[in-house]
Amino acid sequence: MSNIVDNIHYVGVNDHTKVIFEGLWPLPFGVSYNSYLVVDEKVALIDTVDADFADEFLGKIREVIGDRKIDYLIVNHMEPDHSSQMSKIHETYPDIRIVASRKALPMIAGYHKLSDNIMAVADGDVLSLGKTTLAFYMTPMVHWPETMMTYAVESRTLFSGDAFGTFGAVDGGITDTSGARLCGWLDTYKGCAAEFRSEMIRYYSNIVGKYGVPVQNAMKKLGGMEINRICSTHGPVWESEIAEVTGLYDRLSRYEGERGVCLVYGSMYGNTAKAAKAIEAKLIEKGIRYATHDLCHENLSFAYRDAFKFDTIIAGSPTYNAEVFPPVETFMRGLVSRGLKNRRFAAFGSYTWAGTSVRLLNETASKLGFELLCDGMSFPQAFDGSREAETLEAITEKL
Ligand code: FEO
DSSP states (O other), X not given: OOEEETTEEEOOEEEOSOOEETTTEXXXXXXXXXOEEEESSSEEEEXXXXXXXXXXXXXXXXXXXXXXXXXEEEESOOSHHHHTTHHHHHHHSTTOEEEEEGGGHHHHHHHHOOOXXXXXXXXXXXXXOSSOEEEEEEOTTSSSTTOEEEEETTTTEEEEETXXXXXXXXXXXXXXGGTOEETTSOSSOOOHHHHHHHHHXXXXXXXXXXXXXXXXXXXXXXXXXXXXXXXXXXXXXXXXXXXXXXXXXXXXXXXXXXXXXXXXXXXXXXXXXXXXXXXHHHHHHTTOOEEEEETTTSOHHHHHHHHHHEEEEEEEOOEETTEEOHHHHHHHHHHHHHTOOSOEEEEEEEESSOOOHHHHHHHHHHHTTOEESSXXXXXXXXXXXXXXXXXXXXXXXXX
16 A cells, blocks of 8 residues: 555655665665655655666556656655656656755756756745645755755645655555564564664664754754654654654754763774673673674674764774774774764773874864773783773773
């Protein structure tokens, strides 16, 4: 069933085959590209889908409207996972009028060579489809500068673009009230938002994390609006769990972490890894929640998720060419580029003849305004444990 409410239909697709999103981020549970049709006296299509799904997408549109034409293509976001089918839609429905923010116009021309029959809209502009009124709200940098959201006034439905989206294909139903599920992840159904929570944090931290201030601005703009459902471009349509997902987005965009530790490290010959195990043992002894990431063997995606999730980061790196070990350096650079704030931090790591990694990690953390829990644990050659007992305690004593 494609119908979400009244005259609004889901025509998005699930991608279970792509392994890496944006060429960077793993997709262990797939991803959905959501698109919606509003069928009234006029028909509007809201966003399109990824390049690989043309036939399935057009088939779903025809199932809903048959031979009727589409009058408007509403472009909330130009990133190609949502705009790739624009040329195909234009070819199939040549009279279609494209509705987009002014900042989207050069992108539409550049990606699709389309510049005619385009309506540029501004904040608060409305478009009547008959009984349905669409209102447009500019939400720049959530996630690109051209981004806008579309609000179907009568049904109080917000088409939010990437905001409130998650990784993970959606099975079982498209709305949280119709049994949307993250395929094969949890045995016990705990509610849709709980099931998707980890993938929502990973999506936010990986993709949107840099734009906390624009997300906060968008949330303020939406603050007075009555919203019955949120139709994002990825993941379930939120109906019954709107408070949970907007609350989570609010906390993430304020860079507010839960109590717990994101422990990351890279190790060349196992000594920094042994120190990480000793820190883990301390965290377990003290009953502190934590997640560990070995950055030599794991995609950074999951470490960024937990850096956003928890209020403390403990990072371990050996000294490498008098610098921070490259995988850990890349992780730290990612925190800088995302402007992560409000974290406590500690560093550790081995060296052989001149230790610099802990000092450099502390310097980066200080630039981010993180609170240093201690001077860190920089140790020569093999990790001993008893020799480092005092600094091990110092790292964890304030947690
Ligand atoms: Fe899902 Fe920013 O595109």
